[in-house]
Amino acid sequence: MFIDTHTHLDFDVYDEDRELVIQRAIENDVQGIITIGTDAKTSEQSVLLAEKYAAVFAAVGIHPTDCAQATEKDYELIAELAGHEKVVAIGEVGLDYYHMRASKEIQEKAFVRQIELAQKLNLPLIIHNRDSHEDLFAILTRTDAGRTGGVLHSFSGDEKFLEKVLLEHFFVSFTGNITFKKSTSDALVKAAPLDCLLLETDSPFLTPVPLRGKRNEPAFVVHTAEKIAELKGLTLEEVGKVTSENAIKLFRLPL
Template identity: 50%
Template sequence: MLFDTHTHLDAPQFDEDREEVIQRAVDNGVTRMINIGFNRETIPTTMKLAESYDFIYAAVGWHPVDAITMRDDDLEWISSLCSHEKVVAIGEIGLDYHWDTSPKDVQQQVFRKQIGLARELNMPIVIHNRDAHEDIVKILKEEKASEVGGVMHSFSGSWETAKLCLDMGFHISFGGPITFKNAKQPKEVLAKVPLDRLLIETDAPYLTPHPFRGKRNESAHVKLVAEQAADIKNLSLEELGEITTRNALERFGI
């Protein structure tokens, strides 16, 4: 019983075998998935997936990499989709200081607008954070994101950053990188995250876990993430799956 809380099954990497990829996930014990629509192209394909499969849900938002393309009517579009029964969060939203595609001030403005929308609609948010830990925490605090909480997706920060996010009511989600041999910090942080705030994900087709690193990731591989997390937490795979699935169901109101 596994829940992949962050995947991109609508990505073009799956165009040749999407149905088989989804079936492999089911065969590996994945009972639910959340697909992420994050710009003008992927929001419609995410909604189509969520409407096609009972066990696939949607999060919709505007990715910081695409922040410069966002218009006011896009925010209205996201708002209108949040009333759909399969939409469970606004995301992925946040800051990305690694890819130089949208100016930092534009990213921050778009991030703040979407937190405001989430508070208005009482929806949890899914946070993308790349090389922006300090500003992410600062904006989450200033915009009172603790009122809705959400998920720190594919967490890569320090325990100090994780604790600040936990204090604001966020769950911490881990993916493939915790299986890497040199991933000392993510493993140490995961060991400290309370069990009732822990989530797992793939971010497929990206961040493929060991031993498939370098190849296309897929939702079936969340089992490898779960096995590593279970080992770190001294739990069985079944216990870890049950706990993280329960956490996800509660967090996303499913």
């Protein structure tokens, strides 16, 4: 069994065959899928998808690349959606100093306010971090974000940073990019204990080998799991089992 803890099923690349994509995931033993909002509109769409399909759960939040345009009303909608029974996390939220679509101050404000929402509702966080390790870690510790926990998705950074976030009780997840020929993440994946790991596709992005070039989807998470198994000298079943248990525990999935 596998759980894809990070996908964007509301994206229009799935408009033609969304139902089949979800079916294919289930047929391939992906028994839980968390679809993630990046602004008020996509968060709402994620909740609608979670309402429609038993295996689909939602996360709601405003992404650091979308926070410059976010209005008070958007934050109110996020807070309202967050109370929905199929919303299992606040996300994705965080900092992005690579695209830098909003100033550091605006990004920090948006991030802190959504950490506070997560704490108020006792929901875990799904955290985006791009070229912002130091500031991100400072905010996580200052706000005591580890209290409700969460995951640093598409983990990037060195082993020292990994050690720091694990000490704050966060999970980490790697995407299909660990399967790429040019991947430099082997040592990081080996260093991340299995009981702190989640699986994710970040689909439609980052399609794993051997399917690179195709649109990514939750069913393909098995290829990332295979790579983790190979690097850690474990069986695919062990990786699927433990990472699913981790996801069920963190997001309190009724699976």
